[in-house]
Amino acid sequence: MKCLILLSGGVDSATALHWAAREHEPIAALSFRYGSNHADRELACAERQARTLNIPHRVVDLSALAPHLSSALLSGASAIPAGEYDEQNMRATVVPFRNGIFLSVAAGIAESCGAQGVVIAAHSGDHAIYPDCRESFMQAMSRAIELGSYAGVQLLRPFISMSKAQIVELGAQLGVDFSHTYSCYCGGERHCGRCGTCRERREAFLASGVPDPTTYEA
Amino acid sequence: MKCLILLSGGVDSATALHWAAREHEPIAALSFRYGSNHADRELACAERQARTLNIPHRVVDLSALAPHLSSALLSGASAIPAGEYDEQNMRATVVPFRNGIFLSVAAGIAESCGAQGVVIAAHSGDHAIYPDCRESFMQAMSRAIELGSYAGVQLLRPFISMSKAQIVELGAQLGVDFSHTYSCYCGGERHCGRCGTCRERREAFLASGVPDPTTYEA
Secondary structure (H helix, E strand, O other), X not given: OEEEEEOOOOHHHHHHHHHHHHHOEEEEEEEEEOOOOOHHHHHHHHHHHHXXXXXXXXXXXXXXHHXXXXXXXXXXXXXXXXXXXXXXXXXXXXXXXXHHHHHHHHHHHHHHHOOOEEEOOOOOOOOOOOHHHOHHXXXXXXXXXXXXXXXXXXXXXXXXXXXXHHHHHHHHHHOOOHHHOOOOOOOOOOEOOOOHHHHHHHHHHHHHOOOOOOOEOO | OEEEXXXXXXXHHHHHHHHHHHHXXXXXXXXXXXOOOOHHHHHHHHHHHHXXXXXXXXXXXXXXXXXXXXXXXXXXXXXXXXXXXXXXHHHOOOOOOHHHHHHHHHHHHHHHHOOXXXXXXXXXXXXXXXXXXXXXXXXHHHXXXXXXXXXXXXXXXXXXXXXXXXXXXXXXHXXXXXXXXXXXXXXXXXXXXXXXXXXXXXXXHHHHOOOOOOOEOO
């Protein structure tokens, strides 16, 4: 299937890109610039992952939305809470309805360039605290995209039943170079090792048994 | 209910704004700049309608999306087909998944500013040719927005069972100044009277019996 792949530049979406290259016909990888602290490092990794596979990389600039949306993720690194990825800490990093916005824009671009599918790397460990990461949301959004597009664009969620550790395993099998993925919400040169996404990344590598190429500050 | 109102500056959304001011608690009217030919005149009308009711008007700039989306509506007035609002002509003016994109962004902003509802002026005459105007799409999108937001944001579609002529009637009752609404897809100083939206506008006034304040070129 001709498809677009949402590519943030993290572990999950880099693996989804490699999966799509094996299983489907990627038209382009899609990244979003939306004023987040970690945008530049993420986007550099996304660009690199797409180039490795010879897949066109499109960066869609949604930074004009940032002033309208409230989130610590859009407010500078000092606003990012350290410590466990628990409900209170995570909630501060929520960008309201971010996946809904990304998927809608991706659906419009898919229709414009003749893609029949949009791939998102949502997985079973995506925290219940983000309502627009839950499978119940994904199902409704999938239906909306299918009904709201001429081509009946499909929303593909190949990792929806997998843990992040299983994604790391699959990525290793597919030859993903994880040293060119970025997860830290603080946006520093090196992964901080303290924020929620750093902890998740680290634990996923540990649980998978795949060597973690990341240098963490803490 | 605290709500946001999608306000293009046309007849339907201006009426929806007045309806919301009577029935609910409008937090803001939301317009989108997305590179369409008729943006400036529409936005001026939207601004005027919101000011009349003392409702804050927010313009969200999505023009960075235009290069990624294919549509005659984003390609200059000469690309707009004249004549009947039939399938072939209308299809050229489709902006892929536009309502999906607008509603997703509105949902994110609603969460950010504490609004529990988003009002859209979709009506029964919205053509089957636009898949993202159909009620089946609206239902799925409504579900996605509710599930994907903390507040369970509601999508309100007060005109979904009404014709455009009935909206004009309601608008007249609510005191909408229709001379400050704009519909023409060509974007000229005066309504062209030939494009599909001009024809619809004219017919709705005729059918409603409400005097049409519009000067048409043809």
